[in-house]
Amino acid sequence: MRHRSVGDLMTPTAITVRPTTAFKEIARLLKEFDITAVPVVDASCHPVGVVSEADLLDRRSAGGAATAGTLMTSPAITARPEWSVVRAARIMRRHQVKRLPVIDAKDRVIGVLSRSDLIRLFLRSDHAVQEEIVEDVLTRTLRIAPSTINVAVEDGLVTLSGVRPRPELVPVLIRLCQSVDGVVGVDDRLTCAEAGHD
Structure with missing residues (x-):
């Protein structure tokens, strides 16, 4: 990237x-x-x-x-x-x-x-920003399945929702999103996955 x-x-x-x-x-x-x-x-x-x-x-x-x-x-x-x-x-x-x-x-x-x-x-389209985050940040750089994290972009503000990746990847993910041209801010709404056992 x-x-x-x-x-x-x-x-x-x-x-x-x-x-x-x-x-x-x-x-x-x-x-x-x-x-x-x-x-x-x-x-x-x-x-x-x-x-x-x-x-x-x-x-x-x-x-x-x-x-x-x-x-x-x-x-x-x-x-x-x-x-x-x-x-x-x-x-x-x-x-x-x-x-x-x-x-x-x-x-x-x-x-x-x-x-x-x-x-x-900052005049890049929201779609171009979203595309770069999904393809470059999630898929190529962090190797996170795009299906697990939803990326929404409105007026340059990126909202991340869905399943939170490994704890050590979260600050890296946010920092990489912030560095994408056209991003004015990142809203972390990721949630922890279910524990998977009772």
């Missing part, structure tokens, strides 16, 4: 600017490419900061000429392509940023991950 990574969701070959890029050029790039922020990179394409629409508006109200180097928020909060989307989302929330420049092993910018990219994960 393979889960989406930052590299799967990011917009590749990110639009970048240099610290010397002028205010008007940054504004033009944001409008032309319909983006809300742009990474600022040095001569080696290493990120040194990020300039957002908010940075431009703040400076505009203050007046005066400006460059990316004077406008940017620094240092740049970055992500790696191999990161899970959950990790990237936590970094965004912790640092209160809307997008992350994605860097390769040499710390060069290779793309940008935005919050809208992450939101796309």
Whole structure:
């Protein structure tokens, strides 16, 4: 079972600017490419900061000429392509940023991950989520007969009902369900099997 990574969701070959890029050029790039922020990179394409629409508006109200180097928020909060989307989302929330420049092993910018990219994960249909849990989580990974556990998905909320598997498998089952793209929560309604003797 393979889960989406930052590299799967990011917009590749990110639009970048240099610290010397002028205010008007940054504004033009944001409008032309319909983006809300742009990474600022040095001569080696290493990120040194990020300039957002908010940075431009703040400076505009203050007046005066400006460059990316004077406008940017620094240092740049970055992500790696191999990161899970959950990790990237936590970094965004912790640092209160809307997008992350994605860097390769040499710390060069290779793309940008935005919050809208992450939101796309939760637009998967409930049927697609249910199908993945039944086929990948239950059958292939845990080798649990789908006939023993009912998987219902509504608006991304997964409800598990039926016969509870071996106790040690329950937390694993729930964790695997939570990691499926599009799942917003898991409701465990599994019940113990009959003892089978008096």
